[in-house]
Amino acid sequence: GQNIDQPTEMTATEGAIVQINCTYQTSGFNGLFWYQQHAGEAPTFLSYNVLDGLEEKGRFSSFLSRSKGYSYLLLKELQMKDSASYLCAVRDFSGNTGKLIFGQGTTLQVKP
Amino acid sequence: DGGITQSPKYLFRKEGQNVTLSCEQNLNHDAMYWYRQDPGQGLRLIYYSQIVNDFQKGDIAEGYSVSREKKESFPLTVTSAQKNPTAFYLCATKTNTGELFFGEGSRLTVL
Numbered sequence: 186g187q188n189i190d191q192p193t194e195m196t197a198t199e200g201a202i203v204q205i206n207c208t209y210q211t212s213g214f215n216g217l218f219w220y221q222q223h224a225g226e227a228p229t230f231l232s233y234n235v236l237d238g239l240e241e242k243g244r245f246s247s248f249l250s251r252s253k254g255y256s257y258l259l260l261k262e263l264q265m266k267d268s269a270s271y272l273c274a275v276r277d278f279s280g281n282t283g284k285l286i287f288g289q290g291t292t293l294q295v296k297p
Numbered sequence: 298d299g300g301i302t303q304s305p306k307y308l309f310r311k312e313g314q315n316v317t318l319s320c321e322q323n324l325n326h327d328a329m330y331w332y333r334q335d336p337g338q339g340l341r342l343i344y345y346s347q348i349v350n351d352f353q354k355g356d357i358a359e360g361y362s363v364s365r366e367k368k369e370s371f372p373l374t375v376t377s378a379q380k381n382p383t384a385f386y387l388c389a390t391k392t393n394t395g396e397l398f399f400g401e402g403s404r405l406t407v408l
Contacts, residue, residue, distance in 0.1 A: 189339070218396055227387060227399040228340070272339065276395075282347060283328050283391040284355070287339035 187211045189288035191273050196294045197263055205258045205271050205291045213278030218285060219247050219258045220272040228272055231258070260293075268295045299324045301400035303388050308405045310375070310382070318373045318403045320388035326398075328391040329371040333357065333384045334402075340387065346371055375405065383407045 188210045197203040209217070216235040220228035234240055234249035234256060246259040258271055270292045274285040301322045310316045320329065328347045332340040342355030346365040360379025365371055375382045385404050389397040 193337075216395065225404075227401050230396045230398070233394075233396055274340075282345065282353070283395065283397070284330070284342055284345060285340075285397055287332075287341075289337065289339040 187275075187277070187286050189273055189275060189286060191271075191288040191291045193289065194292045194294070196296060197260075199263055199265060199295055199297050201263050202259065202261050203263060203293065205260070205273075205293065207256045207258070207273035207288055209254050209256070209273070209275050209288075211275050211277050211286060214251060214275060215278040216276045217247075217249055217256050218274045218276070219245075219256075220274065222270045222272060222290070224269075231271075263295050265295050265297070268293060301388055301390060301398065303386075303400035303403050305403060306401065308403060310405060310407050312407060313377045315374055315376050316405065318375070318386055318388075318405070320371045320373065320400060321369055322371075322388075322390050322400075323369060324390055324392075324398070325368070326390035326392065327368070329365070330389045330391070330397065331355070331361075331363065331371070331373045332387045332389065334387060335384050343373065343386075 190208045219231040222228040232247040239248045244261045249256045270290040272290045273288040304319045330345040331343040341357050344363040346352035362374045387402045388400040
């Protein structure tokens with residue numbers, strides 16, 4: 186079966202660092218994606234990992250371990266505007282359909 | 298500017314009515330997707346289309362229908378057979394680098 190787990194909610198302080206974890210069990214694997222979604226808006230793409238290791242993009246970094254079925258999104262120097270839901274999604278390897286399977290999302294609240 | 302246009306942004310429907318949500322893109326992307334989002338749940342795939350005149354059911358296709366007569370357009374019809382249609386509906390295309398690019402969404406409420 187397909188299963189993607191993320192914490193439901195997290196709280197952090199402005200200026201701090203927060204790590205959002207994602208574990209997955211899928212029938213195939215062809216990449217892991219992180220999206221940011223502000224309330225009532227569309228998800229926007231943050232990062233993509235297909236090989237093990239860390240991908241850094243400004244204040245955001247994403248890590249993948251395929252053997253452990255594990256990823257995390259690291260947000261540094263938190264800003265109030267980072268308050269949003271963060272969605273972990275896995276692309277399975279079924280015929281290059283591009284379908285993504287999403288976790289339930291982690292709602293991050295940044296406090297002053 | 299290239300993008301995805303979903304309309305209407307908000308829609309109210311009485312029980313027993315069919316409604317059609319529009320999704321138009323000018324990005325020249327082949328693959329298009331419809332996802333549904335409910336509070337506290339992740340996005341769930343309804344239908345997807347990899348090419349014109351072809352589409353496939355996703356995980357929750359019951360009560361929905363689609364068409365793909367043009368590359369730019371992938372409308373979703375929510376039929377009266379969908380028992381719990383109140384949700385946020387998101388249309389997306391697959392970019393050349395493989396990630397999904399989403400439209401602004403349509404929020405459907407059944408009265």
